[in-house]
Amino acid sequence: MKHRSPRKRWGFLAAALTVLLMLVVFATERLTDDDGPADFGAPLAPRPTMTSGGPSGSTPQPSTPGAEPSSSPSRPVNASPRSLVIPRLGVEAPVDAVGVAPDGEAEVPDDARRVGWYRFGPAPGAAEGSSVIVGHVDSQTQGLGVLAELSDVEQNDRVEVRAADGATRVYRIASRETVPKEELADSGVFRRDGPPVLTLITCTGPYLKDRGGYQDNLVVTAVPESS
Amino acid sequence: MTPRPIAAAFVLATATVIGATAAAPAVAAPAAAKDDQATVSVFHAVPGLKVDVFANGKELLPDFEPGTLTDPLKLDAGSYDIKVFKDGEGPDGTPAIEKKVDVPAGANATLVAHLTADGKPALNAFVNDLSKVPAGKARLAVRHVAAAPAVDVRAGGTPVFEGLVNPKEVKGEVDAGTVKADVTLAGTDTVAIGPADLDLAEGTNTVVYAWGSADDKNLALKTQTFKDLHSAPHGVPAGETGENAVNSTGLPGWSLALGGLALAGAVVGGRRLFDSQR
Numbered sequence: 001m002k003h004r005s006p007r008k009r010w011g012f013l014a015a016a017l018t019v020l021l022m023l024v025v026f027a028t029e030r031l032t033d034d035d036g037p038a039d040f041g042a043p044l045a046p047r048p049t050m051t052s053g054g055p056s057g058s059t060p061q062p063s064t065p066g067a068e069p070s071s072s073p074s075r076p077v078n079a080s081p082r083s084l085v086i087p088r089l090g091v092e093a094p095v096d097a098v099g100v101a102p103d104g105e106a107e108v109p110d111d112a113r114r115v116g117w118y119r120f121g122p123a124p125g126a127a128e129g130s131s132v133i134v135g136h137v138d139s140q141t142q143g144l145g146v147l148a149e150l151s152d153v154e155q156n157d158r159v160e161v162r163a164a165d166g167a168t169r170v171y172r173i174a175s176r177e178t179v180p181k182e183e184l185a186d187s188g189v190f191r192r193d194g195p196p197v198l199t200l201i202t203c204t205g206p207y208l209k210d211r212g213g214y215q216d217n218l219v220v221t222a223v224p225e226s227s
Numbered sequence: 228m229t230p231r232p233i234a235a236a237f238v239l240a241t242a243t244v245i246g247a248t249a250a251a252p253a254v255a256a257p258a259a260a261k262d263d264q265a266t267v268s269v270f271h272a273v274p275g276l277k278v279d280v281f282a283n284g285k286e287l288l289p290d291f292e293p294g295t296l297t298d299p300l301k302l303d304a305g306s307y308d309i310k311v312f313k314d315g316e317g318p319d320g321t322p323a324i325e326k327k328v329d330v331p332a333g334a335n336a337t338l339v340a341h342l343t344a345d346g347k348p349a350l351n352a353f354v355n356d357l358s359k360v361p362a363g364k365a366r367l368a369v370r371h372v373a374a375a376p377a378v379d380v381r382a383g384g385t386p387v388f389e390g391l392v393n394p395k396e397v398k399g400e401v402d403a404g405t406v407k408a409d410v411t412l413a414g415t416d417t418v419a420i421g422p423a424d425l426d427l428a429e430g431t432n433t434v435v436y437a438w439g440s441a442d443d444k445n446l447a448l449k450t451q452t453f454k455d456l457h458s459a460p461h462g463v464p465a466g467e468t469g470e471n472a473v474n475s476t477g478l479p480g481w482s483l484a485l486g487g488l489a490l491a492g493a494v495v496g497g498r499r500l501f502d503s504q505r
Contacts, residue, residue, distance in 0.1 A: 036472070099403075100363025106460035120363065120403070120429040120457065134463050138470035148471050181462050190362075190459035203466030214466040 036204035036218060037151040041175025079123040079167075084115050084133055084200075085160040086149065093146040095133065095161075112136040112145030115200075121190055124161040125169045129192040130199045133161075137202040137214070147202035150176070150220050159198060159222045171198045171222035178204055178216045189219055198222040265304050265334040268355075270296040272341035272372050272438035273348050274445050276323070277314040280340075282307045284318055294438075296337075296451055304332035309350060311340050326350040337451060341372035341438055344393040351394045356432055357453055360400060362460040365427035367435070368398035374440040377413035382406040382425075389413065403429035410437050410448070420446045430457025 081095040098107035098116030109116045115135035122129035136145035157173040174197075179187050189199050198221070205216025269280065271291050280288040288297065306329050310322035324340055328350075335355045343349050353370055360366050369380050371393045380388040380397070383406055388397040390413050409421030420437055427433050432453040439446040466472075 100361075100460050104361060104363075104461040106362075106463045108463065108465050118460070134465055137466040138468045140467050144470060145465075147465070151471070184462055185459040192455075192457065201463045201465060203464075203471070205472070207466070207469030207472030209469070213464075213469060214472065217463055217465070 036178055036216065037176060039175070039177045041155055041173075041177075041221070079125055080119075080164050081117045081124050081131075081133070081161045082164050083162045085162065086153065086157060087160070088154075088157050089149045089152055091146060091149050093135065098134065106132075106134055108134050108136055110139075112139035112142040115146060118190070121192055122196070123163070124171075124198055125163065125167065126196060128194060128196055130189055130194075130197050131161075132190060132199045132201060134201045137204065137218070145202070147200065150200060150202055150218055151204075153220055158225070159200075161198065169198075170225040172225050173220060174223045175221045177219045177221075179219050180205075180216055181212075181214070184217050184219075187219070196224055198224075263304050263332050264301050265330040265332060265336070266299045267302050267330060267335075268297050268299045268337045268451065270337055270339045270341075270372075270436060270438075270449065270451070272339055272436060272449070273323075274342075274439050274443060276348075278323065278340070279312045279314055279317045281310045281312065281318050281322075284308070286317070290314060294447070294449065296449060299335070302330055304330055304334075306330070309338070311348075311350065324348045324350045328352055335453075337434070339370070339372050339394075339436070341394065342374040342440055344374060344376065346374040346440060346442065349394065353396055353434075355434065355451075355453055356398060357456060359458045360430050360432065360456045362458050363403060363429060364400045365403040365429055366398060366400050366432040366456070367425075367427055368396055368432065369435045369437065370394070370396045371437050373437045373446055374442065375412075375419060375437070375446060376441070378410045378419060378437060379413050380408065380410055380435075382408050386411075401427060403427055408435070408448075410446075420448055423448055425450065428452075428454075430455065432456055 080097055084093045084095055085091065093113060093115045096109050096114055096116050097119040098109065099119055101107050106118055107116060112135070115133050117123070118132040118134065122131050124131040135147035137148045137150075138144050153173050153176060155173055155175075159171040159173060161169045161171070163169065179189075184201075189201065200220040200222070202218050203214035203216070204218035205214055207214050269288060269291075271278065271293050274293050276293060278288075278291045279286055280291055282302075287300075306327060309324075309326050309328050310317065311324040312318065312320060312322050328338065330336070335357055336352045337355060338350065338352050340348065340350050351372070356366060356368065367387075369388055369391060371378060371391045373393060375393070377390050377392045379386045380391065382401070387399070387401070391397050405424055405426050407422045408425045409423070410419045411417055412419055419441065425433060425435065434451040434453070436449040436451070437446065438449060
């Protein structure tokens with residue numbers, strides 16, 4: 001039969017629409033009903049950062065009097081990041097240098113419109129290691145935080161970090177991964193050696209008030225744009 | 228300044244075990260060291276005496292000047308007969324200092340030729356603590372190897388370590404950053420050394436030696452830094468209200484509505500298909 005009856009065609013259309021809607025609902029549910037935004041890209045390979053203490057010298061060479069056997073590499077002060085920009089999502093957030101709170105967790109700027117650069121790790125643009133930028137996903141007083149947008153990043157999205165010295169470092173989103181909070185410290189996101197990456201961290205996952213709130217961190221990794 | 232009488236040099240026969248505590252699991256062996264090796268730095272803290280250092284009869288450090296701290300040396304684990312000679316007098320003469328030192332595998336230590344509190348040459352091994360430092364912190368160790376009485380160590384004018392005597396070490400973990408440090412005679416405000424700016428970088432162990440001689444007015448500080456002892460912060464508390472979770476854990480209203488519509492469509496469409504095939 002070459003031509004379907006109008007009734008039959010209507011039936012096909014309804015069935016097709018049904019399948020489509022089912023798919024939409026299913027996809028929505030899948031995306032949002034478990035632990036938050038889906039992972040994508042190759043997850044960050046954890047790298048143990050254990051290295052030898054001090055420089056290793058195999059030849060007995062006395063240093064000159066007064067010289068230090070080792071000194072901390074001086075990072076140019078003006079390499080400190082000042083703003084984080086994700087053009088496609090309209091994200092533009094000022095960056096504060098943050099350290100460690102008395103409880104041993106990383107400091108996160110109180111202002112959910114600002115983000116924090118972990119100042120003890122590498123600065124964006126450093127030759128090695130993971131430059132970490134953290135930010136609230138939501139806050140008591142301000143609603144959703146600027147890094148709530150990490151739910152919407154896609155592979156290859158452009159990320160810019162502008163430094164105090166005026167230089168802009170350009171990265172491309174490579175992966176997004178949900179990491180249980182208790183596994184974050186050992187996941188390698190704070191590594192100080194290995195390939196240079198920019199790591200953006202916020203909260204995600206189920207929010208359980210009696211278990212400290214969010215159960216997971218959302219870890220988005222970006223790699224330097226090849227020039 | 229009077230040169231120390233070498234003939235009257237103190238010869239120590241007691242064996243010291245480097246790193247009696249280094250064998251404890253709390254002290255991590257440097258990953259770079261081979262299993263059967265130890266890492267040893269040598270600090271010459273006897274003022275006014277150029278020396279040659281011999282280990283088991285072989286010259287380890289020629290023409291070693293006071294105030295010099297070597298880079299870490301890799302040594303095979305084992306027992307070493309360390310002899311320190313006045314420049315050019317070894318290895319057959321009378322050593323200025325002699326000591327048997329046991330070097331266990333995996334240890335990291337600094338061997339210090341220094342003066343005792345009453346001004347006699349001595350040799351001591353200090354174990355370097357290379358365990359991880361908590362995030363945001365720096366480890367500070369102070370070693371009293373000077374011909375001087377008990378001292379206090381102050382940071383920014385506040386005593387952090389008190390009553391330190393030769394040849395002991397005190398250590399602790401402090402907030403990373405630069406501090407203005409000085410050394411006072413214990414229990415007094417009489418400054419013996421300093422002040423000096425100490426850059427206590429995060430994730431490092433900074434060892435400060437107070438050395439020299441109070442009588443000869445050449446007390447000084449020497450620092451030795453061990454890097455890469457940092458830890459990651461315990462976590463990133465980056466959410467407060469659960470607002471973003473509510474957005475994503477509950478099914479949004481529109482998807483429920485679409486779901487309903489889909490069901491209706493399925494019923495209608497299915498029935499029509501079924502009807503038409505009859």
